[in-house]
Amino acid sequence: MKIRIRREYVLSLVAVLLGLIAGAILMLAIGSNPLKGYLYLFQGGLMSIKRIGNTLATATPLILTGLSVAFAFRTGLFNIGAAGQMLMGGFAATGLALTLETVLPRPLVLLCTILGGTLAGALWGLIPGLLKARFNVNEVVATIMMNWIAFWTVNDGIPAYVRDPNQETQSRGISAVASLKADWLTSLFPGSYINLGLFLAILAALLVAFLLDKTTLGYELKAVGFNRNAAEYAGIKVNRGVVLSMMIAGALAGLAGVVFYTGYATNMQIGVTPSQGFDGIAVSLLGANAPAGAVVAALFFGVLQSGKGFMNAMTDIPPDIADTIIATVIYFAATSVLMERIWSAWRRKRSAKGAAAPAAAGKEAPPPASPDAPAAPKGGA
Amino acid sequence: MEAFAEPIVEMRNIRKEFPGIVANDDVTFTLRKGEVHALLGENGAGKSTLMSILFGLYQPERGTILVRGKEVRITDPNVANALGIGMVHQHFKLVHNFTVTENIILGRETRRLGVVVDTAAASRRIRSLSERYGLNVDPDARIEDISVGMQQRVEILKMLYRDAEVLIFDEPTSVLTPQEIHELMKIMRGLIAEGKSILLISHKLKEIKEIADRCTVLRRGRVVGTVDVAATTEARMAEMMVGREVSFTVAKGPASPGDVVLRIEGLDVMSTRKVLGLKGFSIEVRAGEIVGIAGIDGNGQAELVEAVTGMRRAEAGRILLKDRDITHDPVRQRIREGMAHIPEDRHKHGLVLDYTIEDNMILERYDQEPFSKNGLLHRPEIRRYAQGIVDSFDVRAGEGVDSLARSLSGGNQQKAIVGREIELDPDLLVAVQPTRGLDVGAIEYIHKRLVEQRDSGKAVLLVSLELDEVLSVSDRIAVLNHGDLIGIVDAAATNENEIGLMMTGVRKGEVA
Numbered sequence: 066m067k068i069r070i071r072r073e074y075v076l077s078l079v080a081v082l083l084g085l086i087a088g089a090i091l092m093l094a095i096g097s098n099p100l101k102g103y104l105y106l107f108q109g110g111l112m113s114i115k116r117i118g119n120t121l122a123t124a125t126p127l128i129l130t131g132l133s134v135a136f137a138f139r140t141g142l143f144n145i146g147a148a149g150q151m152l153m154g155g156f157a158a159t160g161l162a163l164t165l166e167t168v169l170p171r172p173l174v175l176l177c178t179i180l181g182g183t184l185a186g187a188l189w190g191l192i193p194g195l196l197k198a199r200f201n202v203n204e205v206v207a208t209i210m211m212n213w214i215a216f217w218t219v220n221d222g223i224p225a226y227v228r229d230p231n232q233e234t235q236s237r238g239i240s241a242v243a244s245l246k247a248d249w250l251t252s253l254f255p256g257s258y259i260n261l262g263l264f265l266a267i268l269a270a271l272l273v274a275f276l277l278d279k280t281t282l283g284y285e286l287k288a289v290g291f292n293r294n295a296a297e298y299a300g301i302k303v304n305r306g307v308v309l310s311m312m313i314a315g316a317l318a319g320l321a322g323v324v325f326y327t328g329y330a331t332n333m334q335i336g337v338t339p340s341q342g343f344d345g346i347a348v349s350l351l352g353a354n355a356p357a358g359a360v361v362a363a364l365f366f367g368v369l370q371s372g373k374g375f376m377n378a379m380t381d382i383p384p385d386i387a388d389t390i391i392a393t394v395i396y397f398a399a400t401s402v403l404m405e406r407i408w409s410a411w412r413r414k415r416s417a418k419g420a421a422a423p424a425a426a427g428k429e430a431p432p433p434a435s436p437d438a439p440a441a442p443k444g445g446a
Numbered sequence: 447m448e449a450f451a452e453p454i455v456e457m458r459n460i461r462k463e464f465p466g467i468v469a470n471d472d473v474t475f476t477l478r479k480g481e482v483h484a485l486l487g488e489n490g491a492g493k494s495t496l497m498s499i500l501f502g503l504y505q506p507e508r509g510t511i512l513v514r515g516k517e518v519r520i521t522d523p524n525v526a527n528a529l530g531i532g533m534v535h536q537h538f539k540l541v542h543n544f545t546v547t548e549n550i551i552l553g554r555e556t557r558r559l560g561v562v563v564d565t566a567a568a569s570r571r572i573r574s575l576s577e578r579y580g581l582n583v584d585p586d587a588r589i590e591d592i593s594v595g596m597q598q599r600v601e602i603l604k605m606l607y608r609d610a611e612v613l614i615f616d617e618p619t620s621v622l623t624p625q626e627i628h629e630l631m632k633i634m635r636g637l638i639a640e641g642k643s644i645l646l647i648s649h650k651l652k653e654i655k656e657i658a659d660r661c662t663v664l665r666r667g668r669v670v671g672t673v674d675v676a677a678t679t680e681a682r683m684a685e686m687m688v689g690r691e692v693s694f695t696v697a698k699g700p701a702s703p704g705d706v707v708l709r710i711e712g713l714d715v716m717s718t719r720k721v722l723g724l725k726g727f728s729i730e731v732r733a734g735e736i737v738g739i740a741g742i743d744g745n746g747q748a749e750l751v752e753a754v755t756g757m758r759r760a761e762a763g764r765i766l767l768k769d770r771d772i773t774h775d776p777v778r779q780r781i782r783e784g785m786a787h788i789p790e791d792r793h794k795h796g797l798v799l800d801y802t803i804e805d806n807m808i809l810e811r812y813d814q815e816p817f818s819k820n821g822l823l824h825r826p827e828i829r830r831y832a833q834g835i836v837d838s839f840d841v842r843a844g845e846g847v848d849s850l851a852r853s854l855s856g857g858n859q860q861k862a863i864v865g866r867e868i869e870l871d872p873d874l875l876v877a878v879q880p881t882r883g884l885d886v887g888a889i890e891y892i893h894k895r896l897v898e899q900r901d902s903g904k905a906v907l908l909v910s911l912e913l914d915e916v917l918s919v920s921d922r923i924a925v926l927n928h929g930d931l932i933g934i935v936d937a938a939a940t941n942e943n944e945i946g947l948m949m950t951g952v953r954k955g956e957v958a
Contacts, residue, residue, distance in 0.1 A: 288809070295796065298757065
């Protein structure tokens with residue numbers, strides 16, 4: 066088990082490396098110096114305390130959507146609906162924040178927004194889960210549709226309930242009371258967007274890891290994911306597992322919405338599907354569907370995301386190159402099976418060459434009188 | 447077979463490795479023209495690997511293959527076909543809603559004007575081949591309408607149609623009735639008479655003794671020896687294969703049946719094709735007895751097993767376990783009430799292949815103490831429990847209980863499942879094909895454990911397609927045909943012929 070995961074991490078690292086090489090080739094192709102490009106890209110993400118703070122803040126929702134997708138994957142489900150779950154989580158949190166920020170003390174407001182947003186995401190996962198369990202509706206189709214339902218719900222809900230008096234296309238801004246930004250944290254990373262969401266994300270990663278590896282529930286859900294039939298044979302309630310898995314995945318994405326809309330941002334815009342929902346698939350893939358992997362992968366993507374502007378400012382390289390690198394990394398991570406094949410074919414070839422020498426030597430020696438006749442050492446009769 | 451018969455296939459010093467295991471190590475053997483050469487070995491001994499190499503599915507790391515004296519590289523099955531090597535797989539590779547002819551010419555269609563498939567010409571050729579080898583196959587029948595035995599003959603025809611000279615049969619009798627096995631033996635002799643050569647992979651010593659000229663025995667990837675079958679005995683071959691003496695007869699005393707453990711009354715079960723697969727089935731299984739269910743595959747066994755174990759709904763009738771109605775209980779409830787189930791398909795149902803052996807051993811009881819408490823798994827206990835099963839059921843795995851179930855050989859996977867189920871200490875053990883694909887050593891062992899289970903006062907319901915197994919292990923035998931219970935007979939007072947006839951639907955006393 067441990068060995069298997071380690072190999073997957075190696076493959077992910079190779080994917081990252083190949084993605085960076087591909088990016089370098091692209092930079093060369095447009096006549097820029099890739100070394101300089103990467104220097105500024107990583108400097109942009111990491112060179113100052115503020116930039117590190119921003120990188121962490123960018124990575125925070127990615128960690129959570131990555132966890133959402135990874136958790137679903139581990140239990141045999143494909144959650145494409147993280148974007149919609151995130152929107153609903155954000156919408157619920159924003160609504161709660163705006164309603165409660167004037168009446169409750171800060172800790173209670175935060176508790177309500179966090180729980181409310183998480184529950185809204187869970188609900189958005191519950192529906193496809195139920196559809197899958199009850200009517201065998203493919204969760205990919207169902208979650209994509211739920212994304213659109215969320216999109217239009219937010220689109221109509223924001224102007225109807227929480228609109229900014231001056232701007233029809235966005236909600237009112239939440240006050241510092243309801244924001245996940247904390248003074249002590251902001252003062253550690255002055256000027257950055259970093260917020261308490263980071264701790265929520267890390268906590269969620271630990272919880273998911275614990276759930277998957279240490280609990281009977283994780284054991285059940287993984288069994289359902291690996292082999293539905295065997296789970297059924299053993300008396301595990303498969304349908305309950307599917308519903309629960311989708312709910313947990315939805316809850317994680319809902320929490321991503323909370324940390325994004327009430328932590329990184331202060332209000333919600335209509336007409337925007339958060340890209341973190343789909344980026345979560347990439348994070349999960351690169352992180353080998355493991356909680357720790359998702360955290361590392363999200364941080365890596367966070368560096369690229371927050372560094373690309375600086376790279377663009379300092380060189381002629383367009384920020385799209387950073388996106389292309391991300392895309393290429395995803396591409397290589399997704400085709401890691403292929404890379405593995407190439408790798409093992411190459412190894413086979415090498416070992417065949419190594420083996421060929423003694424075999425050739427054997428041929429020069431006189432062949433055995435008859436290859437099979439004396440083959441029964443203990444006597445056949 | 448005398449030494450002057452020329453070799454048609456020679457495999458020399460073949461070595462094939464898989465991660466952590468050497469499947470074939472310096473294997474050398476020769477198939478002579480016009481002989482039936484059996485390949486005998488325990489599970490994981492490397493027979494299938496060796497044949498897969500010959501058929502081009504695997505590439506060996508070392509060694510050479512000679513066909514008709516010329517060294518060849520068989521890179522894929524098409525190359526094998528071109529060399530005149532054909533294979534009948536254990537699980538037939540046929541398209542069910544195609545006709546016999548369409549199946550046979552698949553991938554080798556003769557065309558007219560480049561696009562139109564000329565089935566008429568192919569059909570004629572198939573008919574003449576069928577007559578020549580006495581296969582008795584109707585080229586225009588649909589696969590779904592013909593018996594399993596005939597499907598196998600279609601596979602044979604497929605090889606003949608492709609002008610195969612060397613025919614590999616992988617466990618060909620595992621799906622056949624005794625009568626069909628007899629028929630197959632005749633066909634094999636016919637093939638030999640027409641100058642073909644046959645490689646027979648089999649566990650069944652009786653068959654090898656009956657049909658094979660020579661037999662190469664593999665053990666743990668190495669050749670133990672090649673013997674002249676006429677000059678040896680079954681016991682001797684078994685010993686070579688297992689490395690120790692093996693007893694064939696299941697040693698058991700007379701049963702002393704006690705209370706009824708399982709009572710089935712008028713059970714109707716739908717098959718997956720939405721027709722009644724089991725009709726009005728009634729039986730009692732008592733503590734301290736083994737009741738065997740005999741029948742050709744697909745005659746209601748699956749429906750019976752799934753209804754009893756709770757994986758399929760009963761349309762009508764009642765199932766009682768220790769006098770408690772469990773007809774509508776969920777699977778887990780039945781397990782807790784004292785039922786264990788060795789499933790027919792170890793990959794589909796028996797194991798979570800991507801779980802470790804350790805995790806697989808608690809598949810039904812991970813939520814019980816001491817394996818977990820308050821929803822948290824207790825690893826040390828799980829490990830100790832799994833290790834205990836692995837030790838006492840001799841499950842061999844590269845990394846012990848940490849091995850992924852997928853990485854084990856079929857026999858070891860099966861032993862793990864049998865161990866897990868017996869370790870549940872059930873009042874009723876439903877064993878479905880418990881020795882499928884296992885070697886004599888493992889079969890002997892599992893049979894012994896089933897009888898032990900009986901002798902300790904438990905009830906065993908044994909469902910098997912192996913007539914030998916049903917006959918030698920059971921105390922009473924119920925025979926199914928088309929979902930009907932044809933009869934229940936005393937195992938000691940019946941024989942292969944009677945059961946074989948009942949399997950085809952002839953009721954006791956009706957023999958024509």
